[in-house]
Amino acid sequence: MTELGLYAVVAVLVIPAASAALLALLPDDRTTARLNALAAFLTFTAAALLFVARPVPGRYLIVDDLNVAFIVLSTFVGFTTAVFSGSYIAHELESGRLTPLYLRFYHAMYQTLMFGMNLALLSNNVGLMWVAVELSTLTTVLMVGIYRTPAALEAAWKYFLLGSVGIALALFGTILVYLSAHEVVGEGLDAMAWNVLVRKAPDFDPALLNLSFVFLLLGYGTKVGLVPLHAWLPDAHAEGPTPISAVLSGLLLNVALFAVLRFKSVMSANAAALAPGPLMVSLGLLSVVFASFMLYRRQDIKRMFAYSSIEHMGIVTFAFGMGGPLANFAGLLHMTLHSLTKSAIFFCVGHIAQVKGTQHMPDIRGLTMSHPALGWGLAFGVVAIAGLPPMGLFMTEFLIVTTTFARHPALAVVLGASLLVALGALLLRLNDLAFGDPVGRSEPARASFLPVVAHFALVMAAGIWLPPELVAWFTHVATILS
Secondary structure: OHHHHHHHHHHHHHHHHHHHHHHOOOOOHHHHHHHHHHHHHHHHHHHHHHHOOOOOOOOOEOOOHHHHHHHHHHHHHHHHHHHHHHHHHHHHHHOOOOOHHHHHHHHHHHHHHHHHHHHHHHEOEHHHHHHHHHHHHHHHHHHHOOOOOHHHHHHHHHHHHHHHHHHHHHHHHHHHHHHHHHHHHOOOHHHHEHHHHHHHHHHOOHHHHHHHHHHHHHHHHHHHOOOOOOOHHHHHHHHOOHHHHHHHHHHHHHHHHHHHHHHHHHHHOOOOOOOHHHHHHHHHHHHHHHHHHHHHHOOEHHHHHHHHHHHHHHHHHHHHHHOOHHHHHHHHHHHHHHHHHHHHHHHHHHHHHHHHOOOEHHHOEOHHHHOHHHHHHHHHHHHHHOOOOOOHHHHHHHHHHHHHHHHOHHHHHHHHHHHHHHHHHHHHHHHHHHOOOOEOOOOOOOOOOHHHHHHHHHHHHHHHOOOHHHHHHHHHHHHHHO
């Protein structure tokens, strides 16, 4: 089993890296789209093997109970997004928004992004994880600006600047963690390994740990999109290709949050260090409140759902900050269901923008009449992301609010009120977009609905019934995070 696990880890990293190199050389758009989807499927298959087979932790890579949940989710959404990309990017090529050269670049960068995120999740070295997150950031910067319009280039530049500030803060925090470990563990790679850091954390200098976590939370919190570090995210979603919006909301934000959780475990192991929970609760709740009200002011459909991502990452950060087995369980499940729901919503939104020729919401009306599959798909997605029953996000939000109410009633009231504000905004926008007389052009939709159906089926099933094995797994991981 150990040997099989080693092969699986190698495949999770080598398949996207090798595919990126190959896709950069292939000129045919149909071939590259199929190869991109095939590579993503093989990566997902290899990642799924890590549930049953794991290699022994090394100095650079590790597979444990926490990152298995993240890596399987990441590779699954990466696969379904690659399938969606086939029809979406083909339309962009036909419409002239992308040239064959940029199409080749897109597919190569997509697999590079998958490699960077997988490496960050599997890293056992804090420095290697930082490099992997930086690689993922630079890759998405290039993809956000791929349309080469002034707005796209401006969004990419803003993302680059703010992302660079965030990653610089994260680097400084990483160095401080190494310095605190160096005094106990000594020089070398052991002072940067997660399994060693958690084990030796009780002996670290709490003052250095406190300072490091502040920088790390601000640095990686920029990547998570937490308020007030969120300014890059709405522009990146609005101006980049829709598959990248799906990956940003469904995957890259999770990778940055994963880094925060790793460092939170180190902080929690040191009784004299600052409790990381209150900082995470504060940023998470601020993000939920701010994003909920901002949903009312959006006129761009992708920008609106970008603020929805900020809201939900705030909810997840809040839950992990509250801590405890039940809040951690709800946070993990909410993060998973948000990734599935939000990526499926962006799949629908991408095709809606193509058939309507715009992302401006006042120019999009009556989708259930003009494009029933897209209109009802969007309606289903909004109901799910708004946390209405019987969707899985209703259950997770209910758990988070009730758990908070038992411990901090005032915070629960603020959180619950913010969720209701967001619910009202989303339903208000849905009524305009999906119902009434159609407005705007009505080109036929050439869409791949299989990824949308697969994601929504999982989200609805989670709200009705969760397999006992899955509940036990999430409970186990939540206990580790406590």
